[in-house]
Amino acid sequence: MAAPETQGAAAGGEEDCEGNHSEAWGVSYEDSKDCILEPLSLPESPGGTTALEGSPSVPCIFCEEHFPMDEQDKLLKHMIIEHKMVIADVKLVADFQRYILYWRKRFTEQPITDFCSVIRINSTAPLEEQDNYFLLCDVLPEDRLLREELQKQRLKEILEQQQQERNDNSFHGICMFCNEEFFGNRSVLLNHMAREHAFNIGLPDNIVNCNDFLCTLQKKLDNLQCLYCEKTFRDKNTLKDHMRKKQHRRINPKNREYDQFYVINYLELGKSWEEVQLEDDRDLLDHPEDDWSDWEERPDSAVCLFCEKQAETIEKLCVHMEDAHEFDLLRIKSELGLNFYQQVKLVNFIRRQIHQCRCYGCHVKFKSKAELRTHMEEAKHTSLLPARKTWDQPEYYFPTYENDTLLCTLSDSESDLTAQEQNGNITVISEDTSKLHALKRSSILNQLLLQEGLKN
Amino acid sequence: MPVLWKGSGAPEWKATAAAYGARAAAMVRAGWRPQSLWSSRRQGQGLRVDPFTKPGHLVKDVKIKSLEEIYLFSLPIRESEITDSFLGASLKHEVLKIMPVQKQTRAAQQTRVKTFVATGGYSGHVSLGVKCSKEIATAILGAIILAKLSIIPMWQGYWRSKISKPHTVPGKETSRCGSAQLHLIATPRGMVSALVPKKLLMTIRIDDCYISARSYTATQGNPAKAAFDTISKTYSCLAPDIWKETVFTKSPSQGFTDHIVKTHTRLLLWPPHSFIQEK
Numbered sequence A: 001m002a003a004p005e006t007q008g009a010a011a012g013g014e015e016d017c018e019g020n021h022s023e024a025w026g027v028s029y030e031d032s033k034d035c036i037l038e039p040l041s042l043p044e045s046p047g048g049t050t051a052l053e054g055s056p057s058v059p060c061i062f063c064e065e066h067f068p069m070d071e072q073d074k075l076l077k078h079m080i081i082e083h084k085m086v087i088a089d090v091k092l093v094a095d096f097q098r099y100i101l102y103w104r105k106r107f108t109e110q111p112i113t114d115f116c117s118v119i120r121i122n123s124t125a126p127l128e129e130q131d132n133y134f135l136l137c138d139v140l141p142e143d144r145l146l147r148e149e150l151q152k153q154r155l156k157e158i159l160e161q162q163q164q165e166r167n168d169n170s171f172h173g174i175c176m177f178c179n180e181e182f183f184g185n186r187s188v189l190l191n192h193m194a195r196e197h198a199f200n201i202g203l204p205d206n207i208v209n210c211n212d213f214l215c216t217l218q219k220k221l222d223n224l225q226c227l228y229c230e231k232t233f234r235d236k237n238t239l240k241d242h243m244r245k246k247q248h249r250r251i252n253p254k255n256r257e258y259d260q261f262y263v264i265n266y267l268e269l270g271k272s273w274e275e276v277q278l279e280d281d282r283d284l285l286d287h288p289e290d291d292w293s294d295w296e297e298r299p300d301s302a303v304c305l306f307c308e309k310q311a312e313t314i315e316k317l318c319v320h321m322e323d324a325h326e327f328d329l330l331r332i333k334s335e336l337g338l339n340f341y342q343q344v345k346l347v348n349f350i351r352r353q354i355h356q357c358r359c360y361g362c363h364v365k366f367k368s369k370a371e372l373r374t375h376m377e378e379a380k381h382t383s384l385l386p387a388r389k390t391w392d393q394p395e396y397y398f399p400t401y402e403n404d405t406l407l408c409t410l411s412d413s414e415s416d417l418t419a420q421e422q423n424g425n426i427t428v429i430s431e432d433t434s435k436l437h438a439l440k441r442s443s444i445l446n447q448l449l450l451q452e453g454l455k456n
Numbered sequence B: 001m002p003v004l005w006k007g008s009g010a011p012e013w014k015a016t017a018a019a020y021g022a023r024a025a026a027m028v029r030a031g032w033r034p035q036s037l038w039s040s041r042r043q044g045q046g047l048r049v050d051p052f053t054k055p056g057h058l059v060k061d062v063k064i065k066s067l068e069e070i071y072l073f074s075l076p077i078r079e080s081e082i083t084d085s086f087l088g089a090s091l092k093h094e095v096l097k098i099m100p101v102q103k104q105t106r107a108a109q110q111t112r113v114k115t116f117v118a119t120g121g122y123s124g125h126v127s128l129g130v131k132c133s134k135e136i137a138t139a140i141l142g143a144i145i146l147a148k149l150s151i152i153p154m155w156q157g158y159w160r161s162k163i164s165k166p167h168t169v170p171g172k173e174t175s176r177c178g179s180a181q182l183h184l185i186a187t188p189r190g191m192v193s194a195l196v197p198k199k200l201l202m203t204i205r206i207d208d209c210y211i212s213a214r215s216y217t218a219t220q221g222n223p224a225k226a227a228f229d230t231i232s233k234t235y236s237c238l239a240p241d242i243w244k245e246t247v248f249t250k251s252p253s254q255g256f257t258d259h260i261v262k263t264h265t266r267l268l269l270w271p272p273h274s275f276i277q278e279k
Helices: A072-083 A096-109 A141-167 A186-196 A210-222 A236-245 A256-261 A273-278 A314-325 A329-336 A340-355 A369-379 A434-442 B017-029 B054-060 B067-072 B080-090 B136-149 B195-202 B221-238 B256-263
Strands: A057-059 A066-068 A085-087 A117-121 A131-136 A171-174 A181-184 A428-430 B091-104 B109-121 B125-133 B157-159 B172-177 B180-185 B209-213
Touching: A057 A096, A066 A072, A072 A085, A096 A141, A141 B091, A171 A186, A171 A210, A181 A186, A186 A210, A210 A256, A314 A329, A314 A369, A329 A340, A340 B209, A434 B067, B054 B080, B067 B080, B080 B091, B080 B136, B091 B125, B091 B136, B091 B195, B109 B136, B109 B195, B125 B136, B125 B195, B125 B221, B172 B221, B180 B221, B195 B209, B195 B221
Parallel strands: A085 A131
Antiparallel strands: A057 A066, A117 A131, A171 A181, A428 B157, B091 B109, B109 B125, B172 B180, B180 B209
């Protein structure tokens, strides 16, 4: 499941210099031999949805014939002729392959008439000429749910793609009109064309698959075709003059080919962007605009201290560590009376020792983490913590792993939230507020505001 | 599709702050870049480019010299241009998430796009905004404007000694939102937290902080809001004597109020209900 952590250049090779801990702040890690020079990261939790592995062909629902993904029409024709099956609104299905595969599985479980409405043709003719066709459409609730689900899935993918493009600064493009080169984000090129050449295809945030879009437009121009009226011209100069004189420096709004590049077209199937634009948002019934709670994502998992197991909540992880490694974090915390900072130091200390394959109970170094784990389990050294001064050092404030979620879930005991640090030495100084007092006295608002309010 | 060139120009004027986002977006579509909207007037378009609140006027005339004065006197910020004129270029925006939502109308269900934006300046101000709209660009712009309206200062701290700039939180702060409870804890070095609160704090260049969360649920929006609330508490809990309740009304000595009335009477008179004026 989880890959082993990225190997830092742990210079703690053969020798073991434990005595080099120093209290000073600017402790340079290079002093001690067991330093970790590069940032380490824990393995991320495995991602959510898995993409359908690319079999580029779609099988027929009933038989074993396969058709390539690009040739939907052939498959539909085959199904009508051979199996008398029609799918309604097939162009509106977001993901054709998944749709077909789903129904293929379902038709093996239940007879077809459970799902499809039957259409009888030639009903007035004699019996042998009558024929039944099956229609699969979204009147059936299951079908409608499936279509909506596929639609949502695709919208999510498109939004992710858009997000990636928005954050991507490695774009390189050439302006179509002046041949100037642009680097950075795609919005640089689009803004340039909008400003300098009055060529506006939309705000960069509304566009997805920008590279493909620009390629399509460039191809059209290379074929000497006007982008708006789509007539072909003799040569480049004629084309340029035409576009300039007739103000055709825009794209044809009726051309459906460009629909795939605008996010608004993915919002709802079956509605063109014009219809969506015309919808009046003032009619919306529920308006909890600042409702933050519907943003849902998988939470980051915390990784066990000793093995690679990941668990989604701290309770589960503690239970695992107790069962598998006999390490009870909560008990240690209450026995030793650790506050937040000390727990952090302890966790970082253990992580560092485990990373360097060293048992903190007996200081023996092992060749691999698996060996270390077996040793610690047999010898029960997991709960054999060394003396406090070994791990209660300032250097263990620095997190061993950069994305250690376990640290985020540690908490102080309730009574400690307001108490000061028992060991002393922790001072946190805050910013100066004397300037603010001076500002308040000198502001002109003193004169404009009600006098009573200021008498405090 | 070129949804920009719809007809001849500006949409119908809507005076409420909620529609501010739509107006700004319309202006940008018409070719304007989001600079200060107070800088010029466009006749006949029905777009307000003068401030319409008293603090707004005072800021434009440079009578209020810093954003802190507005905080100290507890004035509500109802125009995003106020924030722009003080913080301007130092504000950085970070889009936290874009997600689709289903909205219910009388007719049917509609899908819209909802954006969460965090904005912050390196001078120690931070804010969050949410907006829902048909197009991503409109949603982002609207969220940025709403964020500017609710910008708050953060009190920062140093660990142990005051070297150069403050880099961490001043002590321990806790807050909750929904089911999420967050603690912000000072630390010498290293930002350890979930991704979302981390992005929020990084916009104000807090490099070092531990953010520990009580309940780790799938809802990510609540930790963000909880982090924001915690930040707003840094001043209110730790330095309560600075912030006092005030009442903004006419004072007996007219002073600057006269100045405003004299120089700014030639305001747009339609729609009249959008003015905040005392009689």
